[in-house]
Amino acid sequence: MSLFDMQSLEIFFQIAACEACFSEPHKLKMNRGVSFPSGTSLETGLEDLTLSKFSDEVSSVGSQGDLDDFSAQKDSFSHMSELEHSDMHEENPNCIVLSNADMVEHVLLDWTLWVTAPVSIQIALLGFLERLVSMHWYRNHNLTVLRRINLVQHLLVTMQRGDVEVPVLEKLVVLLGVILEDGFLASELELVVRFVIMTFDPPAMLTRNNVVREAMGKHVIVRNMLLEMLIDLQVTITSEELLEQWHKIVSSKLITYFLDEAVHPTSMRWIMTLLGICLASSSTFVLKFRSSGGFKG
Structure with missing residues (x-):
């Protein structure tokens, strides 16, 4: 018998992340407020914010401060890019901001809690995680936090279980692909390759x-x-x-x-x-x- 139902899952989602939305006047204020570190021009700022392929800057290697700085810079660039094209979208949908990494790591990613749940609930859980890493707003922040708690390793451990249904496995693979596509980090690719070989x-x-x-x-x-x-x-x-x-x-x-x-x-x-x-x-x-x-x- 499942410990949780869909209503419980929705409560967990609200604990793990919060929604944020922006009105048009707020967008304009934010657009004027975007700035780069002192001494950095717009052109060099954009170059510095480019994620180099196969870097491990947002992996578990490195200091916590480096990850926070990297996340903040990428989010600033994402906001600026979106705001510059705000006329293309009259109203942006609400975005999800990951605010409680412990809830994700110790509850949502602990598959021993969800293995007896209906497949629909398991897929909804993975769909929530996919939303966190797929949407434009705060995507970089969400990915940085999830990488800090080793999301890829958690997904692979779940896939290794013998009691996961095929539709859930398919959703896990889709989520894994979305994460890998962001930067093609060598450390994450190596983990997946080792798992496949295993x-x-x-x-x-x-x-x-x-x-x-x-x-x-x-x-x-x-x-x-x-x-x-x-x-x-x-x-x-x-x-x-x-x-x-x-x-x-x-x-x-x-x-x-x-x-x-x-x-x-x-x-x-x-x-x-x-x-x-x-x-x-x-x-x-x-x-x-x-x-x-x-x-x-």
Whole structure:
């Protein structure tokens, strides 16, 4: 029997975050009040606020003060950008500001409390988290706070459970993809890649010519969802430099580990899809794949 119902969940949402809305006059005041640190021009300010790909500035590494400063700067830029285009939207919807990280970490992300809840409640919970990291206003603040409590690790731990229903797993993967897409942080990508690799435990070979394929199970379903999500993210990358970093951290490791006869056929299809995309999108990857013996056999 579930400990909580939808009404309880709504109360938890209100404890975890608050809503904020802005009237048009307030927007104009805020627009005039946006400022950069002293000695910083508008142009250099915008450059400084750009999130460099694969940096770990908002990961758990670094001081608390650095994270707060980074969040404040990005939020200031987000507000300015939105306010400059306020004429395009007569009325912005209310936005959610994460205000109680402890509630999120110790209640909403503690899946032992929600495992017996109906699937609809579990999906609503994840939908709330997705809203926090998807909306424009205060998105950077929300992401910074959630990264500080290691949201990606919490999601992966939940996906590792054997009692999570497939629709909930699908929602978890969507949420994970939204987080990874923000900055493509190396530390988060490495966590996901290690998790995907962990789902494969090659069966023992009976004989040299008799390879036993792994059986279908929840672990294969989770793996395939994550592989599809990572492929979808990869095809959005247009920067050649970022793509090379992605190949190094994600693609090469997955292809190397899963090009195994024992891998379930459904996973092998995703790996071959990933390999084809890598070969078609990067000449450097082709050279490395050829030099490592990838075209032999």
